[in-house]
Amino acid sequence: MSLILQTIADGLVLGGLYSLAAVGFSLIFGVMNVVNLSHGVLVLIGAYISYTLWHVFGLDPLLSIPLNMAALFAFGYVYQRGIIQLAVDRSSLLASMLVTFGIALVLRNVLVLVFSPDFKNVTPSYAFNSLTFAGITLDFVRISALGASLVLLTVLTAVLRWTAIGRVIRATAQQELAARLCGVDARHVYGLTFGVSAAFAGASGAILGIVVPFAPPDEAIWTINAFVVVTLGGVGSPAGALIGGLLLGLISTFTSQFIGPAFPNAMMFLILVLMLLIRPAGLLGNAFSGSR
Amino acid sequence: MLQDGITKHRWWIAMSAVALVLLVIAPYFLSPFHVRVGQQVLFAAGLALSWSILGGFAGYWSFGHTAFLGLGAFTASLSMSFLAALPPLLAFVVALALGSAACGLVAALLAYPILRLRGIYFAIAMLGVSQVLAELNNNLDFMKGSMGVMLPRIAPRSVDPAIYFYYLFLVATACTLVIGFAIKVGRIGYGLVAIREDEDTARMLGVPTERYKTMMFVLSAVLTGMFGVIYAWSLGYITTGSVYRTDFSLNMIVYSLLGGMGTLIGPIIGSFLMVVLTQVLLGKLLDVHMMFTGILLVAMVLLAPRGIVGFVRDFRERRRGRAS
Numbered sequence: 001m002s003l004i005l006q007t008i009a010d011g012l013v014l015g016g017l018y019s020l021a022a023v024g025f026s027l028i029f030g031v032m033n034v035v036n037l038s039h040g041v042l043v044l045i046g047a048y049i050s051y052t053l054w055h056v057f058g059l060d061p062l063l064s065i066p067l068n069m070a071a072l073f074a075f076g077y078v079y080q081r082g083i084i085q086l087a088v089d090r091s092s093l094l095a096s097m098l099v100t101f102g103i104a105l106v107l108r109n110v111l112v113l114v115f116s117p118d119f120k121n122v123t124p125s126y127a128f129n130s131l132t133f134a135g136i137t138l139d140f141v142r143i144s145a146l147g148a149s150l151v152l153l154t155v156l157t158a159v160l161r162w163t164a165i166g167r168v169i170r171a172t173a174q175q176e177l178a179a180r181l182c183g184v185d186a187r188h189v190y191g192l193t194f195g196v197s198a199a200f201a202g203a204s205g206a207i208l209g210i211v212v213p214f215a216p217p218d219e220a221i222w223t224i225n226a227f228v229v230v231t232l233g234g235v236g237s238p239a240g241a242l243i244g245g246l247l248l249g250l251i252s253t254f255t256s257q258f259i260g261p262a263f264p265n266a267m268m269f270l271i272l273v274l275m276l277l278i279r280p281a282g283l284l285g286n287a288f289s290g291s292r
Numbered sequence: 293m294l295q296d297g298i299t300k301h302r303w304w305i306a307m308s309a310v311a312l313v314l315l316v317i318a319p320y321f322l323s324p325f326h327v328r329v330g331q332q333v334l335f336a337a338g339l340a341l342s343w344s345i346l347g348g349f350a351g352y353w354s355f356g357h358t359a360f361l362g363l364g365a366f367t368a369s370l371s372m373s374f375l376a377a378l379p380p381l382l383a384f385v386v387a388l389a390l391g392s393a394a395c396g397l398v399a400a401l402l403a404y405p406i407l408r409l410r411g412i413y414f415a416i417a418m419l420g421v422s423q424v425l426a427e428l429n430n431n432l433d434f435m436k437g438s439m440g441v442m443l444p445r446i447a448p449r450s451v452d453p454a455i456y457f458y459y460l461f462l463v464a465t466a467c468t469l470v471i472g473f474a475i476k477v478g479r480i481g482y483g484l485v486a487i488r489e490d491e492d493t494a495r496m497l498g499v500p501t502e503r504y505k506t507m508m509f510v511l512s513a514v515l516t517g518m519f520g521v522i523y524a525w526s527l528g529y530i531t532t533g534s535v536y537r538t539d540f541s542l543n544m545i546v547y548s549l550l551g552g553m554g555t556l557i558g559p560i561i562g563s564f565l566m567v568v569l570t571q572v573l574l575g576k577l578l579d580v581h582m583m584f585t586g587i588l589l590v591a592m593v594l595l596a597p598r599g600i601v602g603f604v605r606d607f608r609e610r611r612r613g614r615a616s
Contacts, residue, residue: 083594087593087594090594090597094353094412094415095549095597097412098549098593099589099590099593101542102585102587103590105586106582109580109581224419231416260431262427262431266423266424266427266428269424272417273406273420276409276417277417
């Protein structure tokens with residue numbers, strides 16, 4: 001019994017991280033239909049920024065989140081306006097996916113050249129403390145990771161729902177033409193959306209760094225995770241990302257606990273393919289524009 | 293329609309025949325290293341052509357075609373334990389047939405569910421399929437994916453294996469090109485273009501979209517599997533990592549895109565340029581290899597979204613427009 005509870009707890013904690021890492025991917029996919037295959041590398045850039053700040057200035061990774069988000073927001077805005085929008089204009093959406101893949105290769109290579117291909121991890125002072133509650137053991141870092149993820153996801157939901165910029169983003173996602181007729185500068189909004197998405201990728205990177213070790217080639221895994229989360233939960237909403245992420249966390253811990261440590265990836269993809277076939281819009285299905 | 297196609301494209305056919313003759317005599321003039329590069333060019337071109345039959349003609353971009361490459365290679369390799377009594381070459385032919393057939397069978401089973409998905413969803417579902425197959429191959433013991441399988445030598449003692457496989461790949465790629473040509477100029481080719489441009493309208497106008505898509509999916513899988521088997525034998529020893537390679541899936545797309553999507557010559561030009569560029573010119577710069585590929589990918593989509601063939605075609609049309 002306590003094994004099952006422990007597995008559930010581990011799954012939920014891991015799922016919180018997956019949710020946060022995927023929410024930006026989901027936002028871009030929902031708002032502009034672009035599959036951003038460089039999302040994973042943005043997550044890792046966030047992780048490396050926090051690593052550097054911690055390593056050089058001793059700044060706590062959780063406190064470096066705002067810096068991280070600001071840096072990646074700027075990067076995301078420029079990236080969208082400078083490259084992605086051009087690709088979408090001149091070619092197809094599928095080709096824009098290839099462009100993001102190309103950028104992912106470039107950035108991964110840059111990370112390898114700057115930080116070496118070795119695994120890095122961030123170990124703040126509280127890294128080895130843990131908390132036992134009703135027979136379940138949870139590390140401090142994992143609890144703080146889950147907490148930070150939930151707080152950030154809530155903030156994003158509030159921003160999307162109640163602020164002016166959130167309203168504009170949602171309007172552009174629903175119908176670009178109508179939004180433009182109402183005086184919305186759609187390209188600026190796309191840039192902002194990409195910036196927000198990259199900022200959340202950066203935040204998740206900061207948290208990732210204290211939970212698991214990371215190396216540049218991991219970016220592919222984080223991109224694919226984001227895709228699975230979005231397929232499970234549904235496109236374009238933080239709530240969908242949260243549900244998808246928690247489910248993915250549970251699937252992955254349960255598979256490695258009860259089927260075998262080698263199978264979480266196979267199980268994840270099996271569920272991805274099944275979900276695409278049965279319910280392509282995800283559990284909370286609100287596919288914005290006809291994404292199918 | 294095949295007759296018309298042959299008359300219409302007689303210049304292309306004549307040029308292909310000349311190119312074939314040149315390729316047949318090429319190994320006598322090339323250094324061993326360049327024969328090996330030629331082998332890789334032919335392998336890449338064959339894969340890109342097999343991918344194009346579905347991806348280029350019908351617009352169904354598979355991001356996981358390496359699934360069939362690996363499946364074919366491993367089915368053939370594992371069947372060798374039953375074929376050990378046969379002489380190596382005959383065993384190879386039987387294994388080739390078995391590997392390709394297995395790919396066709398799996399594709400036929402997958403076709404109904406997976407071809408209902410379109411665009412990005414189809415692409416990612418195929419990526420998922422390839423990952424599931426690769427993980428299972430790596431982790432189930434009877435598939436020997438992590439341990440690896442040794443394959444017998446089929447090239448005669450007197451012949452250099454590099455040259456032997458150069459010719460095998462040449463034959464396979466030429467067959468794939470002929471099949472691709474027959475499809476493209478035939479009735480089905482026009483049906484596939486209609487599917488690519490607007491599937492719902494095509495279906496409304498009486499194109500049997502489901503049947504065409506399924507046929508092409510299976511054919512593309514069989515051809516990819518065939519290349520997988522030949523590739524496995526050219527390596528002599530395979531593991532999951534050496535045949536289920538995501539970069540193969542990506543290369544098929546990139547080479548087709550670079551040359552010209554939906555054409556037959558495009559994937560061949562693209563493969564030639566990229567393989568020669570990466571193997572010969574960038575061989576010494578392994579550190580920035582990935583960065584270079586990425587930059588090229590981005591530049592290509594931004595500057596020549598319809599590939600080299602599209603670029604040349606636009607250029608010629610513009611010149612003709614100015615002349616008249």
